[in-house]
Structures are given as structure tokens and as C-alpha cells.
Amino acid sequence: MSVQATRPILEIDCLSVRYGSVPAVRELSLTVAAGEVVAIVGPNGAGKTTVLSAVMRMVAWSAGDVRLDGESLRKRSSDEVARRGIALVPEGRQIFADLTVHENLRLGMVARRSRTGAAEALDAVFEQFPIVKTFLDRPAGLLSGGQQQQLAIARAIVAEPDVLLLDEPSLGLAPTVIDTVFAALAAIRESGRTIVLVEQRAQRAIAFADRTYVLADGVVRDRLVAADATDAERLRAAYFGADTRAVAGAGTPTGGTPKVGTPADDPVRR
């Protein structure tokens, strides 16, 4: 899984986003190669979700650019981004609770670029997430959290996107369910799709991803590869450095020496 060898499919270039006068993402740059899995980890409020929302054009940029396959998304609205091949599995699932499972999947297909193959895509999804097929005509709001997460992923991949953005897919799920979700993600990765995964459960994400960006205060604090998942010290440094900074409210982070306390439990799992 050589990063340099493949072409970049998604490029985030000096992107800044602010909510009112509060900066959420500051001059962030990162590149994702086709077929790659990139994770973005970081503490609460680091700007992870904002990055994904910005790529989807769901929040306005204050500066910078995002390119998909070399083409700028600056002038695109979020539905156009979706129809150009980026799909989002939003934080908290955000499935349409009043609509049936099947209707949710139909909405997922709105962004499909090819007119053919819809049935096959649906079958593939059923195969991967049997639970979705079982409850096809049930209102999605009646599914359990894990089932809803599977539906949300299924809804995203029926569009057969080039890039799949996942926002905290493990949030609020039981460990066994998380295993299911990651197994599904592994299958998706096998199918050659590019994945950008935002996770607060850093260890698992880092291990899963080809490369990981650690985000804090809206800037990239560190870059890691899968092997670093076991390097607890480095993780802690990245996390706690950001945390102390956030608490102290200091200026732009320059990657100074992190204050490492003696955490009661694994900081990464929290």
C-alpha cells in the first residue's frame, strides 16, 4: 500500500472554516490517494467533523480549496459534490427515521452516476448488510443503533462513490457492533473505494487506516501510519498536547512539548 505511487483523488488545500468568528479549521492541507484509507483522529472540537462537512460543502469555506480528481469543489453545492462521487456517512447516522429502510436506500441512489447497475449495487449491499434486507419495509427509526449505522453505510455505498467519508461510525455502539462495522469497512476497502474515516477511537482507526492525521484545534498536529497504533506514547503526546493547549487557550499550536500527565486510563479510548 504505497502512498506515493497512486494518484491523489482528494486534495484539501489550505482549507479554513470558521463558525462566526470562531475558527474551526485553520489552513488545513491533506491529500488522499485513490484506494487509500485515511483516518483523521483528534479530541473533541478538533475540527474533524468540520473537515468532512466542508468537503461535502455543507459548511462554507472561509479560505482554501478542496479538489476531487484535480477539480475544485469551490463552485459546487453539496448535492453536486455527492453526485460527483463523494458520499458521507454522517455523525450520528442521520438516517431518515420516518422513512423506511428501503426509502433510505433509494435516497442513497440519488447520487449514483451511472443509470445502470442500481439493482446490482442494492444486491451487493444486501449481501454485505443482511440486516438491511431483513427490515427493508420497516421505518428506519425503529432499528437499533448498530443497525442504523449499517443502514447509513449502506445508503452511502449504494451510490457507488469514489470516496466514502465516515464520521464517527463507532460512536455510541457496543464493542461487538463496532467489530461488525469495521468488518464492513474492511470489505468496502477491498472493493477499492477510497475511505476517509473520522474517529475519536483513535487506536482502532489508526490500525485500520493506511495513514492517519491527528487533528487538534483545527490544524494537523501529527501524521501517523498504521504501525504507530501501538505507540501509545506518541498518541498520548498528540492528544494531550492538543488538550492542554485547548484548555490554556494558547495561540497557534507549533507542536511544542506536550505536557504528559499520568492518565488514569488509556487516553485514546477514553
Added chain:
Amino acid sequence: MKYVQYLIDAIALGSLYALVALGIGLVFGVMRIVNLAHGELLMAGGYTLYETNGWPAVLRVLTALAVVIAVALLMERLALRPLRRASPTTTLVMTFAVSFLLRSIAQKRWSAQGKTMNLFTDLNQAFTIGELRIKYLTIAAVVVGGVLLGAVTLFLDRTDLGLQMRATASDERIAQALGVRANHVVVGAFVIAGVLATAALVLFAPQRPVVTPDFGLQIAILALVGVVVGGMDKPSSATLGGFFIGFANSMLFSLLPKGQRVFLDSALYGLVIVVLLVRPSGLFQRETVTSRL
């Protein structure tokens, strides 16, 4: 027997308001916009009927439909689309400004003096069953109202655009992130609202043959009250709310003692307040759902 006649009168009026309410409710459901200018769609259609006096009736109705849809789309494109992200209050005031503009234009063009529409006046004929008198118009209103409500429901349930409308109504941001084109959905909603407004107009016209600049305003305001009372979130509850307000208006008039009829508005609005206090999210709404506005 007397009361059955009251009931028939009330159903007749309720059905008319239901159609107006469905149009208002649909636009609200999809766009979260309280469209105070919905009544001016009826007005625009009314003046079209006046201007086309003498043409074949079907042609007149189709012309009115075209004009109403055109006005609805212009309204959306020029005044509301740029405010897609604005607060509900801002869009509400914008629709009021649109309503005011259209009424002012009508006043300048046709003056405040009413103009007769002369459409389907035969529908005012009634047949009797025993002592009961039923207008063909009542039958038409109930049938057309029912058919259109059914058609809209089917449209929302079965078609892709309908599904996208429901998704947009439920969460616009997520729907768009899935690739739903907001403009398609909104244009669709306004076209349907135009169709519903025209249908309502055609049914109001035989009974209220004189169109004035204020023609639609009074109707729309009462229908809007009905929509809120019924529950705004679903087209079905909005429609029932519209029916309720028309029905209650008619029924209260009949039931009030003669000398007290002038207090009809008080009785009606008093009822509205009671309903809102008892069921804040709507009379025909499941209690768990709360208005997002």
C-alpha cells in the same frame, strides 16, 4: 335535520379550506417556509379567470393554472430561493412582502372594486334529499379535495421526487449531501402548491364569484391558522387542520345564538387557542413530533 344541514354546509367549507391548507402545508413541509403569499396565487388565478371571461371554461382553467404556477415559480425563484438559509421569520416577512406586492399590483391594475369570475356557476345548483339541500359544489369540493389529497399522498409516497421531498422536509442538509437537488424539490413543491391553489380557486369561484385584491388573503390567513392547528409537519395533518378551521367556522356560525353571531371570530379564535394549548404540536399530529420551527 337542521343540524345535518349545518353539517353539510360545514363540510363544504371545510373541504375548500383543506385544499388551500394542503398547498400551504406542502410548501412548509418541504421548505420550512410559511407562505403568506399563497392566497395571492388564488387571487392571480381569479384575475386570470376574469380576464378570460368568454373563453371555453376548460381553457380558462388551464390558463389560470399556467398563470398561477408561473407566479408561484417566480415567487420562489426571485424572493425565496435567495433566502434558503435565512431564518423562518425573515422568510415569513418576505412572503408577506410578496403578498403585499401582488395585492398592490392587483389594486393598481384592477382597482379595489371586485371583478366577476363567472366560472362553473352551475355548480351552485343544489339537489335535495328530503329537507336537505346539497350543492353540487359541495360534492365537487369533497371529491376534488379527496382526489387531490390522495394524489399528493401517492406522489409523495411513490415517486422519487416525492421521496426526495419528504427527505428534504425531514433534513434538508442530509438530503442534499445524498445528492438531492434542493431546487428540483422546491420547484416541485411550488408547482404542486400552484395546482392546489388553482383547484381551490376553481372551487371557490362559483361561490365567491367576485375577485378583489384581498380575495386570497382572508382565505390564506384562515387556512394558515388551520394548518398550524392541525399540525404543520405533515401534509395530511395540515390538510385536516384546514378542513377543521373551515368546518369550525361554518359550524360555529350555525350554532351560535342569532344575536351572538357577530362573535363568530371570537368563538373561532378562542377554539384555536384552546386547541393550541391542549395540543401544541397539532390536533392531528402524533404528540411525539414537535414543530421544528
Added chain:
Amino acid sequence: MSAPETTALVGRRPARLVLGRHLVPLAGPVALTIVVGVASSAFSDSVQLQLHTALVTTAMVVGLSVFSGNSGIVSFGHVSFVGVGAFAAGIMSMPAQQKATVFPELFGFIRDNDLGNVASLALGALVGGIFALVVGTALVRLSGLGAGIATFAVLGITRNVLRNWSGVGPGAKAIPSIPQTTGLTQATVALLVCIGVAYAYQASRWGRRLRASREDPAAARGSGIGVYKERLIAFALSGAVAGFAGAVYVHLLGSVSVDQVYLELTFLTLAMLVVGGIDSLWGAVVGGLFVSLLNSLLFEGEKGLSVVGIDVTLPASSSNIAIAVVMMIVILVRPRGITGGRELRLRALRRPRRAEG
């Protein structure tokens, strides 16, 4: 203000703090009010009247903003408080002797008494406030559009009762012969009073709590703020301000009829608030004056045409169309209102001046 002066002002931090916190947000509305008031005396009687009407209408908008601006709930029924204030003041200051012939069916204590100017203004405020308190007790539980429609229903009932219950209201008649005491001084002072009350409330603990509850109702409740109570206080206060404005209004026109304080005024005041910026007092004042002055200006333009020639066929009544268009453009360009819903701040005050100089 010259540049050195501004710098000096900014240089003194404590002074700037005080100014920034209270004087500056107040200075804008107050100055604007006084400018309009004083400027009015330079014009003809009818233009003066229109400027005074602008001031009084703005007072109504300020009344509306006390509730809607702080709670975030749009009230469609505030004109009912303007109305009861107007009618209380109007009917109680119409000469008793004349009342007996024009409105013989009024209750005796209304028919046979009349009040002086100040007393009738106070009565307007009192009646508006009490009515709002009573209505609010039931209605401020509601929020969102339901609350708006419920207040609108109150307006419908108020109008209906005043129109048809000859014991308390004028019926279909306009109340005539109300002393026309509202001139330059009273209109200006009345608006200043309303601004003062609204600002004092906004800056008070109650006002801040209500604003907090608007931003985040759950958090506010968590920190012990009773949303119901806070809303009720604001509702009653804004009813009193609206009633007061209504009282000033009848003394401006010298007459009032029921339909004068109904739909049109409701939408007009609401539009003024939104055009100015719903979230701030500054917005209420700017919006009220902007729309009123625009209205007068366009109307005067129409008149200008008709005074010169006497041609009956002269196309009139285009000013309404123009007003609607301008209002729409303002909303499109500034969806959050001309002021953006912010209070006037010193920084903001400085910048345009420098740009001008």
C-alpha cells in the same frame, strides 16, 4: 468626530468600557430619534405628521421587540396590545359629554368619565401590560409558530370584541374628538421612553436570562432559569410598551377605529422589525424609522405629482408597489436586517465615520 478625538476616546479604556456597554448602544437609537424629531419641525404640517407617525410606529416596533427580540418568538398578536392601549386611551380621553351621544351604550364608568393626557397615556400602558400579562399567562408556554398563531388568535378576538361589544368598544365607529396632544415633543419623548425601557430590560438580569434561554433553552433550564417566568415578564412588559405606543398614537391622529389596529399594522410592524434586524433594539429603531420614512417619502412623491396637476386620471397608488419592492430588496440583501441584528457598538460606530471623512 475627527480622527484624533476618536483615538483619544478609544485610548481611555475605562471610559470606552462604560461607553461601550451602555452609552453607545443607547446613543444610536436616542440620537436617531432626536434627529428625526427635531428635523421634523422644519417641514410642512403634513410631513411633520408623517415623521411623528414614524416615531410612534417605531415605538410600537420597540414594544414588539421587547418580547420577540429577546425571546426569539415571533408574536403576530402584538398589535392587540397596541389596540387595547389605543382604545383605552382614546375612549377615556374623548370628552364625556360627546361620548354620551356617540357611544351611549358604553358602560357608565367608561362613558361618563374622561382623563387628561398623561393619565390616558399611563392608562394605555397599564391596560396593554395587564392584558398582555393575562394573555401571556396562558400563551407563553407555547413556542414556535404555534405561539405566533395563538397570539394572532388573541388579535382576532380583541378586534372582534371591540367591534361588537358596545359596552366596551366603539363598534364599527371610529372614536372621534380625541385631543391631539402628540406632537413633536410627545412623539419624541414617547419613543425615547420606550427605547429606555426596552434597553433597561435588555440589560437587566431578566433580559439577559431570557436571551440565554433563547440561545439554548435546555441549558438555560439546567442553570435554573424559568423560561416561562422570563417570557411572561417580557411579554407583559412589551404589552405595556405597545399599549403606551398605542395611546400615543391615538393622540397623534385624534381618532381611531378598530380596523386601524389589525392586520395591516401587524404585518407592517413585523416587517419593520425584520427589516431593521430582529435581534436588537437598534434594529427595531432603525427598521421602524427606515420603513416609515420610506413610506412617507414615496407617498409624498405621489402627492407631489398630484398637487401640480389636477388630472384625475393621473396614475396614483404606485407607492405601495415601490415600498414592497424596496422591502424585498432590503431583505434579500440583508436577511438579518439592516443592522444585522446587532446593537450599535463603538467599533462599528467609528468605522463608517472614518470612511465618510
Added chain:
Amino acid sequence: MRRRALVRLIAAVGVVALFAAACGDDDDDATGGEADTSATSATTAASGATDTSATAAASTDPIVIGAAIDLTGNMAPFDGPALAAAQITVDTVNAAGGVLGRQLELRFVDTALDPAETKAAALDLIQGGADVLLTTCDVDFATPAIQEGISAGLLTIAPCIGTDQMGPSRFGEPGRLAFSIGNLAQDEGAVLAEYAIAQGHSSAIVVPDNLLVYFQNVCQAFTARFEELGGEVIAEEGFASFDGSVNNLATAVSQAGEADVIALCTFPPDISIAVGGIRDAGIDTPIFSPWSGDGNFWIPEGLSDFTFSTYASVFGDDPSAEMNGLIAAMEDAGSAPATGGFVTGAAAIEAIVAAIEAAGSTDGAALAAEFESFSGLPTISGNISFSPELHTVFGREYRMMTFQDGVATFGELLAATSPAVIS
């Protein structure tokens, strides 16, 4: 940030511009007004130089009749035609040499029925030198203007107000200066009742619209006179325009029992719903309506047995040639009347002229005294009378019109024996 400042600047400039524009406008008004008067007096002086001395400028200035009326709102359909007829009459008077050697000048300001604008319009006209003030045809809408007129000491005339409220009964002592050329509701209700009795009707259902005092009074007067003459009112079915209650009127009327005649006191647009509803309910009883039911623009197709009283027939068959001439003149001026009410505008000018000639001045009190003494003053609208108590016309001959199969025809001229007394 910069953008916000820019917008503020624009807003600030806008406000200033508003003031500036208002200033400019006022300047225009002032100078324009002066220039206007001086120009007018100059031309008057020039033209009058042949028969009068140039020094008598004051007495050769035109007599200004100011009209604060609605040309935009809901009263425009009544006010507009009355103003147009007034203008034609003013032209006629001027062509015949004017009044007391002075020309008449009619100025108007549109009030759009807004109360503040109504008062402003009156102030404008008064400040501009109006000698007589005309107002909107509804006393309640007109009140802000009437009060300015009478407190400035001007004779204040509403062409077509139909209640007894235009005068001292509403405005106290200053109200002595206020008159209406419209028909008194008590008189009109009486004539309708007398006509009904004359046609052999002996039972009636009365349907007053609660919206306006005029409607209430006409129906009360009908009831009073009908009962005086031995008729029986079997039911009263009130409703109110615009509150939707008209939708249920037909059922209410049909359940009230059978009567010979229905007296319906309301106006468009709700009158068309009321009449249409009653006919569609299979009730063919003759319907009687006052002037507010005049006009063919609201008539349901093929309407029959609908009778109304009015000032003039606009259906081409008025008995008076003079009237038909005026209607033709209005059509030529591009303002064909839709109801007979327009003629009150012409009659108002005639009455003002008569009063000025009799009083020899334009002083309001003197003119009002002349008005109060008018007894059977002939005008194009018929003979008009006032009294110190009644400042609205009574005793005038009405055109009794009837619709059959959608066509209105003139029936007869009829005056009430006396106004009915209503409580």
C-alpha cells in the same frame, strides 16, 4: 468585517439620503406650491384684467376645493367616480364664469385609506389654502380628515356618506361644519320599506351586515318603517362581511321561514355570495337592497327579483337627460361610473356653489348655515335638504332599480315620506 462596515455605511448614507430627499421634496413642495399659486394668480389677474381691477387679487383667486379621498384602497370605487363627477361639474361652473366672479379649483390628495395619510392629506390641502374640504365616503375612514377640516373652520363635505354621523351627532359642536350629500340611511331604509309595501309585500326577513354602521342603520330603518306600515318582520339574520359568516347565510335564511321580501343590507364582494347563495338555495323571494347593492360588476348570472335604490341608473336608462349627459361626460373622461354614487360628487359641487353664492363668502360657518337652511335645493342628484340636526340628505328621490334575468332596469322615482326613526 470590511463588508459589514460597508453595509453599515450604505445604511447610514441611505438614512441620510432619505432625509435629504425628504428635504428636497419639501423644498419642491414649498417653492413649487408658491410658484404655482403665483402663476395662477398671475394668469387670473391677466385674464381678469378686462373686467376687474388688478388690486382685487384676493377676490379673484380661485376658490380651492380640496379633496382628501381614497384613490387606491377599498373606498376608491366610490371616491374615484365622485371625484371625477365633481371635476366635470367644476369645469362646467368655471366655463359659466365661476362663483362670485372667482374660478373653482379642485385639488385632491390620495389617502390610500391610511389614517395617518388621511390626516396628512387634509393638512396638506388646508395648508395649501383649501376653502372647502371633501372627504372619503365613509365617516369612520374619513374621521382624521374631517377633524382637521372642521377644526380649521372649513366647510367639510363627504359626497356619499349614508349615516347621520356626518355632523354634530359624531363630532359635537365643531361638527356643524360637516355635511354629507349621501342619502340618510334612515331615509333610504324607509323608502325601501315603502316600496316593498306598495308592491304588496307584507312579511320580510331582514339581513343586516354588521360591518358598517350604514348597513345596520338601513336595515333598522327598513324594519321600523315596514312595521309602521303594517308589515311583519319575521326574522333578522345578521352576519358580517369578511368573517366568512356569509357562507352560512343561505341556510340561515332558508330556515328562517317564508317571507315576501328579503331586505339585504351589505356590499360587494360578500353581497354576491349572499345573493348567489340565497338564490341557489332555491329561495326566489324578492331581495331589496340599498345603494350599496348597486352596480353590475358583482351580479350573479341571470339574477332576478333583485331591487335596489340608488342615485342614478348607470345602466343607460336613467330618466334624467342631464344625468345621462353627466354619465356620458364621465365616460368621455375615461371614468365610467360603476354605481350611481358618483352623482353625489357633482351634487356636492353644486351645493357648495349654491352656498357660496348665498353667503357671499367661503367662510366655513357661513356656508354651514346656508347648508342647514337648504330645503329642496335642486341638484343633479335631485332635491336635497338638510336641517340643523341632520347633516345628511333626506327626502331625495331614489331611482328604484330591479334586476330581472341579469338585466337591471329603472322602475320608478320614489322619495320616502319621512326618514324612519330608529333607536
